[in-house]
Amino acid sequence: MTTRRKLTVFNRGSITLLAILLIGSAVVRVSIGAASALAEMDLEDGISLPLTTQFGNSEPTANQDTDIKSLLDSLREREAKVLEREGALDERAKALDVAQVEIERRLVALEDVEQRLRGTLSIAQTAAEDDLSKLTTVYENMKPKEAAALFGAMEPAFAAGFLGRMRPEIAAKIMAGLEPDSAYSISAILAGRNARAPKN
16 A cells, blocks of 8 residues: 555656646747747838847847847938938928918919909900990981991991991981892891890
């Protein structure tokens, strides 16, 4: 009985020791694997941690110092590039602001020119209308026979334009003094204009 108990206790102790060793080995392997994976992980823009930088080394070696210096240099270079990009973006933003101000200034100038052009066209149209009105009044005040001779020499469309602006009774007297062909042409033009006029 005593020998069996000793063997049982020995077997249990061996199994426990073996289990502890296996667990310890697994923990070491996982730690080394994690350290290697972290060391090989790429950072943004190609910056990577060196493989020689592993956990568990209490004192840095010459290779680790070189790797750390290389990493710091890469980080500084990255920072310089970021600052350079920020400067370029600031310059671009300033240029866009200047362009926006210039565009707004030109739009204001174009609106001013458009207003003046509208005013000029309005004056020209008013002047032309005034001239036509005065000339129509002159023709109305002429003797019908003299006006008929003058309108007979005009192009029918031109004569129709004036006759259409005249008072009907005066236009009728002038039309009566025209040659039949001229009177017919002018009448056809006036009728066509009235036919194209909106009904409502």
